[in-house]
Amino acid sequence: MNKVDSFQKFGNDVYEFYNLGIGDPIPVSAASRLGLGDLLDEVAKHFGTFQSEEEDDDRPRIAIVGKPNVGKSSIINQLLGENRVIVSNIAGTTRDAVDTEIVHNGTEYVFIDTAGLRRKSKIKEELERYSIIRTVTAVERADVVVVVIDAEEGVTEQDAKIAGIAHERGKGIIVAVNKWDAIEKNDKTIYEYTKKIKDTLSFMPYAEFIFISAKTGQRMSKLFELIDMVRENQTLRVATGVLNEIMTEAVALQQPPSDKGKRLRLYYMTQVAVKPPTFVIFINDKELTHFSYTRYLENKIRDAFGFKGTSLKFIYRERSGKEQ
């Protein structure tokens, strides 16, 4: 019951609402901020414990995402070695995310299959939105995301959009070019494909690449190696001492940007999180930061530690009390 601006004045009126027979009325006032805590308590009572279930599960989770018909389900089938996921050549067969457990070299992996994201013009908006939500949910649950591209079709803007979902969430990313058996190749083909895809996915230069065939099984065990590597990189921690050595050296090699006579100063860097590896840099003034210098620092860190397949996140903090 909203607008109960005074419990003293209107408190008794609330009982009338029991007549509705839909449980206890909870008086609140949004304007006077009354009763909101009680309302929240009531809401929180109904929270389940479903979330912790997956948090306790430390098996690697890999989401397979991509446009319709690129071969996502086929990849999982090939990995599994038995037909447990429905495969068909009609675009949009997989409507729901499906979890498949696969044991490889004694490690248990959970693969999450998703429905392909369609371009808006092709299907009803509703279905499009549903597929996006499914993909987003799968990506959020995953440690590593395999973005599948159809070698026959080549890379498209839609692929970039799908890859962007994983990139924005800081997931480990592997770009798998599937149906590699179906195209004609010479010794330049892999190079040309890689260049084209890197151009289209230029926002994630760190992504790992693999050229596979779900049909013939080409490089499927290599895929597991990549998944393991990317997962390790997602959780890699760099010691603060080493980080600051790299930072000091980087600053000495290339001056930080300045504006109106004031120069960006970097005092200290430390890694505060993994998945994705996240670094806090203490500086004098946030206004002076520039993405190109952040990228420069990122490249220095990558030169030293690789971090292949994972994005890195940088957070700037102004350090007060320091002379500027």
Ligand SMILES: Nc1nc2c(ncn2[C@@H]2O[C@H](COP(=O)(O)OP(=O)(O)OP(=O)(O)O)[C@@H](O)[C@H]2O)c(=O)[nH]1
């Ligand atoms: N030649 C070739 N065909 C493939 C390969 N992988 C999948 N296909 C074919 O591509 C079609 C689509 O495969 P699916 O695995 O159903 O594709 P999907 O990405 O799961 O499709 P949706 O679930 O509808 O989004 C099928 O006809 C497969 O046989 C491959 O590596 N080579």
Ligand SMILES: [Mg+2]
């Ligand atoms: Mg499928």
